[in-house]
Amino acid sequence: MSDQTRVLLWTLSRTCSTILLKSLSNIPDSQMIFELYTSANIYGPDRREQTTYPDRITHPEPTYEGIELDANGLLKGPGSGFKSSICSFEWVKRQLEADYQGKKVIIAKEMANFLSWRYHFIPKGYRHMFLIRNPKKVFPSWKKMQIEISELNGRKFELGEPVLDQFPEVVKHGEAYKEITDLWLHIKENNLDTDPIIIDSDDLLQNPKEVLSAVCSRVGIPYSDSLLSWEAGVSVVDQWMVSATFKNMMEHTEFFKNFRNTTCFKKPVHESEVLDLSTFSPDVQRCIENSMPYYLKLFEQRLKY
Template sequence: MASNEVEPVRVIVWMVPRTLSTVFLKSMSNLDRVKIISEPFTCASAFGPERLVKGAVEGFVDTVSDISSKAEMDMGLDHNLYTYKWVKESLLEGTYPGKVAVVCKDTAMSIPKDKYDMIPRGYRHAFMIRHPNKLFKSWNKMFAAMMPHPGEGFLFSEMLKASGAEGYGFKELFDLYEYVKKSGLEKNPIIIDSDDLLMDPEGILRKFCKSSGLQYTDKLLKFEAGDGVVKQWAASKLQLQANKAVYGVYQAAFDSTCFKKPTNMDPPPRSEFSDDLLECIDVSMPYYEKLHTDRLTV
């Protein structure tokens, strides 16, 4: 780094899928002189040379990869680059001349405890949460859309466990939260509940930026529809192809132009869920409640 350049503020947002994290990242793209990094450890764990998925999920990932690789895509990085060491040293700890901020989002379940030494240095750590009833309803819907042959395969909980989320995502998030505090990597982790973000986007984003050292701008509240901004992100091409060809996991976020408050903020009742999903919810709820207690408030 040139002597006249300032080290950028670096923030990594850990999350469980379906917490509005992609919309959040799209918002962060409107920061001045920012480098955005999307789900690098997720790519390493699912698609990279050291992938961690196991059992029946391996065949499913192979099918997704095969279908996705045929989709036309003019952006993204080669997923074969994504070893854990490369993600840490080249992407997350890399130098970005001219940038004053680096913002990354990723899943906690993609970096198991035996990979904690791959957590990058020099970052503020934030965590995104969402009420488990809302989250698992959305996540299961996404999972169903991903299945090549609906009605066949395995239970949602089995898919999570085979993907490395023995605690269904929330335990992994809480374990990582505890680790960054106890290890000294982060004295004051920032927790955002997606409901709070939807209720008061400006208030939460102002508080988040102040807490993390980022420079707030009203440009964070409105963004253009489409994936044009994604061309500036460091994201794997295969994940972007999978969004286009298989499951559209990011599409609603790419199409969004703001944080839109739903007409009904109540969590769906337990009666809507299968026994399998209720197990995921019940295991997750204590971890969610602990994190929710320390969340960012305005």
């Protein structure tokens, strides 16, 4: 591990984090790892029980060829499309700490709220980076995503029925923003990384070259303009380490549509407009109001480029 650069990208939903991972896939000799802790928390042997996810129906995962495990039960090669059932939290930590021979850069993207305060499973040898976004932009999109996921799992909603802060993936103390803030503080205060990087998604979308070059400089990765564009589609995911469930979602679901179709970072439209809280539904308003203090705390510490 000593001759590799390893970065753990902690984030939350609807921050363009998967598009960022697609960009970073252009780094030579790199390995991208996608949401192993999420798979462990929802689908693996340590998953929360049906009392927490009463509407979740576990469908058979699609089968992808070429998945191999070594003698220690860890994935060989990229492992794109492995079965989520092997994702215990202990397994995830060992997988993140694996050798990855021939790779110079390892980048793992994880949802901070799905670590579930199990900080002893944070892998060794990583720099830590946090990707955040204004809650006013996150939660309306998050609600649409949760409705689609629920409907894919067999639940149908009547107009006006779903309430965002009653979804188990969302309803926590700060609707995931507290969790990512607590994790950032834990990493700083316990010297896991004395200078973790915070990026705001809108900074990245507005000025991708400046942000990415600053990030690469901070973690010791050579910057290249190749990070600013990529091919449309999902073929890049074949080289990622990702479960079959999430690979299938990236290939087919509506909420990964931008990931499939975009070929570069897109500046937000109507960026000059102030988002009026009163225009959102009451459940989205609650999530925004509960999350905003945590977001502003992290936003003040974000990367200046």
